[in-house]
Amino acid sequence: MTAATPSMRPRLSTIEAAWVIARRDFVAVLFSRAFLFFLLGPLFPVIVGGLAGSIGGQVQREAVSVEVGLAMSAADNAALIAARERLAPGLGGALPVLRPVGEAAANPGFDARAFMEARRGNYAAIVTGTLAAPELVGTPGQAARWRGPVALLAASAANAESIAFPPVRTNLVATSAASERATRIQTAQVAQMLLFLLTMLLAGMVLSNLVEEKANKIIEILAAAIPMDAVFMGKLFAMLGVSFIGIGVWGAAAWGLWAAGGAAITQVTGFDLANLPPPAVGWPLFGLLAVVYFAMAYLLLGALFLTIGAMANTVREVQTLSMPVTMLQLMVFFLAAYTINHPGSGVELAAITFPLSSPFAMLARAALEPTLWTHALALAWQALAVLVLVKGGSLLFRKRVMKSGGAGRARSPRWRKPTQATAAAN
Amino acid sequence: MAVSEQFVSGNRAARGDCGAATACDPRPLAIEATGLVKSFDGTRAVDGVDIAVPEGAIYGVLGPNGAGKTTTLRMLLGIIDPDVGVRRVFGHDRPHDIGRLIGYLPEERGLYPSMKCVEAIAFMGALRGLPLKEGRRRAEELLERHGLAHAASRQIRQLSKGMAQTVQLLGTLVHRPRLVVLDEPFSGLDAINQGKLELLIRALADDGVTVIFSTHVIHHAERLCEGVAIIAGGKVPYAGSVEAARDRIPAQVRLETRAREGAWLAALPQDTRRNGDFFQFALPESGVEPLLRQLIEGEAGILSLSIERAGLHDAFVAIAGEAAARQLAADSEGERA
Numbered sequence: 095m096t097a098a099t100p101s102m103r104p105r106l107s108t109i110e111a112a113w114v115i116a117r118r119d120f121v122a123v124l125f126s127r128a129f130l131f132f133l134l135g136p137l138f139p140v141i142v143g144g145l146a147g148s149i150g151g152q153v154q155r156e157a158v159s160v161e162v163g164l165a166m167s168a169a170d171n172a173a174l175i176a177a178r179e180r181l182a183p184g185l186g187g188a189l190p191v192l193r194p195v196g197e198a199a200a201n202p203g204f205d206a207r208a209f210m211e212a213r214r215g216n217y218a219a220i221v222t223g224t225l226a227a228p229e230l231v232g233t234p235g236q237a238a239r240w241r242g243p244v245a246l247l248a249a250s251a252a253n254a255e256s257i258a259f260p261p262v263r264t265n266l267v268a269t270s271a272a273s274e275r276a277t278r279i280q281t282a283q284v285a286q287m288l289l290f291l292l293t294m295l296l297a298g299m300v301l302s303n304l305v306e307e308k309a310n311k312i313i314e315i316l317a318a319a320i321p322m323d324a325v326f327m328g329k330l331f332a333m334l335g336v337s338f339i340g341i342g343v344w345g346a347a348a349w350g351l352w353a354a355g356g357a358a359i360t361q362v363t364g365f366d367l368a369n370l371p372p373p374a375v376g377w378p379l380f381g382l383l384a385v386v387y388f389a390m391a392y393l394l395l396g397a398l399f400l401t402i403g404a405m406a407n408t409v410r411e412v413q414t415l416s417m418p419v420t421m422l423q424l425m426v427f428f429l430a431a432y433t434i435n436h437p438g439s440g441v442e443l444a445a446i447t448f449p450l451s452s453p454f455a456m457l458a459r460a461a462l463e464p465t466l467w468t469h470a471l472a473l474a475w476q477a478l479a480v481l482v483l484v485k486g487g488s489l490l491f492r493k494r495v496m497k498s499g500g501a502g503r504a505r506s507p508r509w510r511k512p513t514q515a516t517a518a519a520n
Numbered sequence: 521m522a523v524s525e526q527f528v529s530g531n532r533a534a535r536g537d538c539g540a541a542t543a544c545d546p547r548p549l550a551i552e553a554t555g556l557v558k559s560f561d562g563t564r565a566v567d568g569v570d571i572a573v574p575e576g577a578i579y580g581v582l583g584p585n586g587a588g589k590t591t592t593l594r595m596l597l598g599i600i601d602p603d604v605g606v607r608r609v610f611g612h613d614r615p616h617d618i619g620r621l622i623g624y625l626p627e628e629r630g631l632y633p634s635m636k637c638v639e640a641i642a643f644m645g646a647l648r649g650l651p652l653k654e655g656r657r658r659a660e661e662l663l664e665r666h667g668l669a670h671a672a673s674r675q676i677r678q679l680s681k682g683m684a685q686t687v688q689l690l691g692t693l694v695h696r697p698r699l700v701v702l703d704e705p706f707s708g709l710d711a712i713n714q715g716k717l718e719l720l721i722r723a724l725a726d727d728g729v730t731v732i733f734s735t736h737v738i739h740h741a742e743r744l745c746e747g748v749a750i751i752a753g754g755k756v757p758y759a760g761s762v763e764a765a766r767d768r769i770p771a772q773v774r775l776e777t778r779a780r781e782g783a784w785l786a787a788l789p790q791d792t793r794r795n796g797d798f799f800q801f802a803l804p805e806s807g808v809e810p811l812l813r814q815l816i817e818g819e820a821g822i823l824s825l826s827i828e829r830a831g832l833h834d835a836f837v838a839i840a841g842e843a844a845a846r847q848l849a850a851d852s853e854g855e856r857a
Contacts, residue, residue, distance in 0.1 A: 311630025
């Protein structure tokens with residue numbers, strides 16, 4: 095039993111020790127039922143959100159009519175409808191859908207105001223009078239909305255033969271400085287939001303990790319065998335690996351969803367991925383930076399959460415202790431989001447310097463600015479912050495947590511009144 | 521603490537008696553700690569502990585619950601650092617630097633419930649630098665040797681408490697350490713498994729492994745250890761060989777006589793206590809022969825006379841005091857209950 099294998103070194107390096115921890119945690123988490131539910135979790139709100147959005151959109155479309163009723167003479171009605179058909183190709187949604195009011199055709203004394211007040215029909219407004227003097231009956235909002243288009247239609251109908259629309263020749267440019275910046279801001283915002291959501295969603299997994307180890311009493315075995323910073327590092331990178339798996343699965347699901355129903359999604363939401371403006375550093379490098387900044391944001395937040403988890407004894411304690419960090423992270427996100435519109439300002443510099451907001455601010459910068467060396471600098475700074483946090487967390491753990499045995503604590507109520515010294519000593 | 525004060529603290533006491541597990545021992549030291557102090561939140565949990573454990577020894581850290589045993593072991597292993605003092609394991613100040621040579625079984629047993637036995641043992645080996653593949657091979661071998669081959673593929677959560685403890689112990693040994701530290705290893709085991717563990721500890725020592733364990737059950741220490749450190753209130757009033765500890769207390773003479781009165785009574789030492797039909801007193805420095813002569817001449821009518829060497833318990837009482845001994849007994853009773 096005694097002979098040590100000669101080829102073995104007396105200790106594992108910190109990286110090797112972290113690898114032992116990471117490998118176990120990664121496999122244990124990946125093949126657990128809890129992770130399967132975790133993967134499926136975000137899909138439920140997406141499905142529910144999609145359904146709700148679809149139903150809501152339908153309701154909205156049905157509830158807010160863009161039909162304007164026509165209660166003029168039959169000739170005027172027809173002229174207006176013809177005018178709309180002429181103008182619609184150029185103006186599209188700016189013009190209302192025109193529909194003759196059936197009740198008005200059969201009733202010469204038709205009172206449009208009374209008709210509307212009686213909440214009959216489903217018209218946004220009703221046009222009465224003549225082409226020369228049209229009158230729009232409707233609520234103030236609808237009247238204001240349709241007054242211009244109705245006047246245009248009436249004018250066009252009255253002078254149908256005299257109006258000629260010259261063809262407009264277009265001379266297109268790819269972009270302009272103003273539009274480029276404006277559109278890239280969109281990319282920056284979307285990227286920041288995604289980064290924030292993924293970080294918050296996935297870093298939470300780290301929270302209860304050490305609580306579980308403490309509950310299973312394994313932590314002392316780990317602490318005795320390898321340095322605590324290796325334990326912290328191993329756990330962080332295992333969870334980062336699991337996160338990449340999660341992102342891969344969700345990304346694949348999102349891609350599949352987009353491939354299957356991208357057109358419908360675009361129609362319903364008005365968001366088209368293909369129209370997302372390219373970032374300043376280009377899509378491939380931006381994608382790479384997004385992955386690296388996610389890793390940094392995850393490691394930074396994870397190291398904080400891991401320290402909190404190490405301090406806590408129960409999941410409830412973890413939740414209580416993590417609340418301030420979650421709030422801090424929200425503030426950090428808002429700070430980073432604010433910097434998108436304030437490049438080069440002191441606020442942006444502060445957001446880049448503060449480690450927790452740095453990945454968010456820098457990702458936005460990658461969307462807006464093509465400079466690359468700043469990213470190398472920021473990544474080095476963030477990596478240093480991760481190391482400091484891990485070291486600090488492990489020191490705190492050794493100082494604050496490993497300070498009592500179990501014997502005195504477990505038996506003290508039964509055998510004797512525990513003294514302060516007893517509780518601390520064992 | 522008048523009694524304990526006659527013993528010089530810790531290792532210094534041990535160095536004076538030249539029994540086993542002392543400075544006179546030619547073996548190099550596996551563990552050497554001097555003046556270890558540790559405070560938590562202003563409370564001094566360990567207060568100047570000195571311990572020296574030679575390589576290949578079985579060494580007990582003896583004391584009641586709350587005495588500071590676990591904190592001392594944690595400092596020796598580098599899980600926590602002492603506020604003051606020096607510890608060396610195989611000559612290294614940082615025990616993590618020689619983690620491969622150490623096996624540790626904490627008092628609060630812990631394993632991943634969903635892990636299979638083989639994997640759990642191999643993982644514990646991997647923590648100490650043993651490749652996983654080799655760890656699995658050794659785990660199967662160890663499980664078979666300890667009658668748990670049938671449980672090799674079972675998850676830890678499916679095992680009984682005793683089996684899980686055995687698996688953890690095997691995980692402590694799988695990388696073949698040169699120093700094994702066991703914190704209250706007998707706690708929670710039934711008598712049969714306690715016996716098995718004693719055999720295992722002896723087998724380890726026979727193979728040259730240094731074993732240090734903490735306990736609040738004196739009998740285990742007395743049966744197994746060649747050296748002990750007695751911890752009470754965070755201090756070590758005695759550290760040295762078990763023999764030397766027992767020798768601190770003179771042997772006790774137990775005498776039964778037919779006669780109740782007589783001139784021979786004057787021959788009995790002054791500290792003689794009467795206990796029913798028996799007289800009990802410390803063996804005189806001149807030995808028992810002159811006393812016997814006087815008793816015979818005085819016609820005491822000796823029915824029986826026995827000389828009993830002091831046990832470790834008596835030594836503990838003398839060294840750590842009555843209060844600590846009572847607490848130790850209570851802890852031991854609690855363990856049995």
